[in-house]
Amino acid sequence: MFIKEKEIDGVVQRDFAIEVDGExxxxxxxxxxxxxGSRPLILMGHGGSQHKKTEGIRIRAVQYAKEYDWATLAIDxxxxxxxxxxxxxQQVMIDVGKRVRGEISAPFDNERMNQMMKRMQKAxxxxxxxxxAALELDFVNGTHRIGYWGVSMGTAIGVPFVSSEPxxxxxxxxxxxxxxxxxxxxxxxTKITIPVEFVFQWxxxxxxxxxxxxxxxxxxxxxxxxxINPGGHMDxxxxxxxxxxxFFDRHLAG
Amino acid sequence: MFIKEKEIDGVVQRDFAIEVDGExxxxxxxxxxxxxGSRPLILMGHGGSQHKKTEGIRIRAVQYAKEYDWATLAIDxxxxxxxxxxxxxQQVMIDVGKRVRGEISAPFDNERMNQMMKRMQKAxxxxxxxxxAALELDFVNGTHRIGYWGVSMGTAIGVPFVSSEPxxxxxxxxxxxxxxxxxxxxxxxTKITIPVEFVFQWxxxxxxxxxxxxxxxxxxxxxxxxxINPGGHMDxxxxxxxxxxxFFDRHLAG
Numbered sequence: 001m002f003i004k005e006k007e008i009d010g011v012v013q014r015d016f017a018i019e020v021d022g023e024x025x026x027x028x029x030x031x032x033x034x035x036x037g038s039r040p041l042i043l044m045g046h047g048g049s050q051h052k053k054t055e056g057i058r059i060r061a062v063q064y065a066k067e068y069d070w071a072t073l074a075i076d077x078x079x080x081x082x083x084x085x086x087x088x089x090q091q092v093m094i095d096v097g098k099r100v101r102g103e104i105s106a107p108f109d110n111e112r113m114n115q116m117m118k119r120m121q122k123a124x125x126x127x128x129x130x131x132x133a134a135l136e137l138d139f140v141n142g143t144h145r146i147g148y149w150g151v152s153m154g155t156a157i158g159v160p161f162v163s164s165e166p167x168x169x170x171x172x173x174x175x176x177x178x179x180x181x182x183x184x185x186x187x188x189x190t191k192i193t194i195p196v197e198f199v200f201q202w203x204x205x206x207x208x209x210x211x212x213x214x215x216x217x218x219x220x221x222x223x224x225x226x227x228i229n230p231g232g233h234m235d236x237x238x239x240x241x242x243x244x245x246x247f248f249d250r251h252l253a254g
Numbered sequence: 255m256f257i258k259e260k261e262i263d264g265v266v267q268r269d270f271a272i273e274v275d276g277e278x279x280x281x282x283x284x285x286x287x288x289x290x291g292s293r294p295l296i297l298m299g300h301g302g303s304q305h306k307k308t309e310g311i312r313i314r315a316v317q318y319a320k321e322y323d324w325a326t327l328a329i330d331x332x333x334x335x336x337x338x339x340x341x342x343x344q345q346v347m348i349d350v351g352k353r354v355r356g357e358i359s360a361p362f363d364n365e366r367m368n369q370m371m372k373r374m375q376k377a378x379x380x381x382x383x384x385x386x387a388a389l390e391l392d393f394v395n396g397t398h399r400i401g402y403w404g405v406s407m408g409t410a411i412g413v414p415f416v417s418s419e420p421x422x423x424x425x426x427x428x429x430x431x432x433x434x435x436x437x438x439x440x441x442x443x444t445k446i447t448i449p450v451e452f453v454f455q456w457x458x459x460x461x462x463x464x465x466x467x468x469x470x471x472x473x474x475x476x477x478x479x480x481x482i483n484p485g486g487h488m489d490x491x492x493x494x495x496x497x498x499x500x501f502f503d504r505h506l507a508g
Contacts, residue, residue: 216482222484223484223491224483224484225481225482225483225491225493226480226481226482227479227480227481228470228479228480228482229478229479230476230477230478237477237479239479239500239504242500243497246493246496250493
């Protein structure tokens with residue numbers, strides 16, 4: 001099943017791919033070397049312009065395996081990572097970078113928006129299929145202890161996905177808001193009842209304050225916490241990373 | 255110096271009193287049995303109708319001493335605890351209880367408000383004096399690692415106190431907001447630049463959402479985090495207590 005295996009600091013990074021609607025979706029899973037049997041599984045959705053092995057995912061996945069013996073699964077989102085050419089990826093990175101730094105504030109044009117929405121809709125079925133495949137692995141072994149983490153585009157994709165995936169027990173979202181007219185997103189958020197930790201940056205150029213509060217308000221979860229910090233889209237303080245670990249540990253341990 | 259000593263689970267609770275403007279202010283300090291030398295010191299400001307040994311302070315102070323070897327200092331706020339009769343305390347508790355549960359939503363009348371403001375202004379000099387006294391103790395020994403914790407009235411008193419106390423390195427506030435016309439509070443908050451963790455309940459009958467966000471915005475701290483949770487004034491989730499410990503540990507360890 002695995003295309004490639006690489007050991008990082010006692011943790012094995014395994015590449016594989018799944019077929020969804022005739023398209024190959026690149027995936028990666030991390031677990032401690034020699035791991036067998038059931039363990040907590042974290043699904044990590046990368047941000048816009050990033051890919052499944054982006055630093056923020058890879059470093060955390062290795063940490064999770066070493067410190068907690070968790071497995072971490074990531075996939076390339078539609079139009080990202082190994083699903084586009086290096087040149088296209090470069091162009092997306094430049095474009096997203098400008099938006100994140102507030103250098104472009106105009107909304108996407110209609111054509112671009114429609115294209116993005118179409119792509120996003122493919123993401124949830126791909127995640128369901130990737131989770132199915134991961135649960136078959138001997139070191140995941142049908143675990144019931146499954147969490148989702150994804151901010152920014154990882155939330156835009158993650159909210160619809162998590163709302164339609166009853167196997168997920170808790171989720172970290174953030175860096176995203178509810179735009180006027182985003183009915184699908186609002187409906188998806190309303191369907192979510194699992195514990196949610198929602199991280200938000202107070203001077204985020206791509207997610208205005210009100211939109212973030214509206215998304216937080218939309219979740220139906222009894223346990224939900226919004227963590228607001230100063231700074232822009234890329235400025236989440238490192239102590240929030242520690243908070244995510246404890247959040248997953250609280251809900252997925254034992 | 256100590257009026258009374260009591261051992262709780264390996265931790266010593268010592269009662270003392272300080273004189274401020276001719277008035278005796280009851281104080282209590284907790285530290286591990288046999289502790290000597292410098293250690294982190296947490297100042298805990300109780301809420302309205304409570305007192306220096308209220309459960310939320312006492313239990314946490316004992317935990318802090320046992321788990322981290324920290325000392326914890328608390329005083330009775332003006333018009334609270336041993337500074338009023340048992341009958342008066344009972345009356346305040348009934349009154350505050352009604353407000354907290356949203357059974358009274360009318361603001362305090364002018365006379366009551368003035369009386370409260372006058373009392374509040376006494377609190378900061380009392381805290382300064384209590385801190386002076388605590389720093390002389392051999393098991394505190396002039397420590398530079400000092401944090402403040404106080405929510406609700408503990409924030410109403412704590413913000414002006416902390417803004418005028420350069421010895422405090424970090425503070426947990428919460429369950430309070432910036433009321434229209436509360437110029438003193440706003441000015442005090444603006445003067446605060448130390449790390450702040452601000453906990454807020456989204457359906458708090460005594461602190462409307464906007465007022466909480468306004469107070470959070472007023473702090474000048476580079477590191478400040480607002481934790482918003484669902485529920486009323488008494489519903490702070492227990493995981494926030496763990497977060498406070500880690501916040502103090504992060505800023506006061508070493």
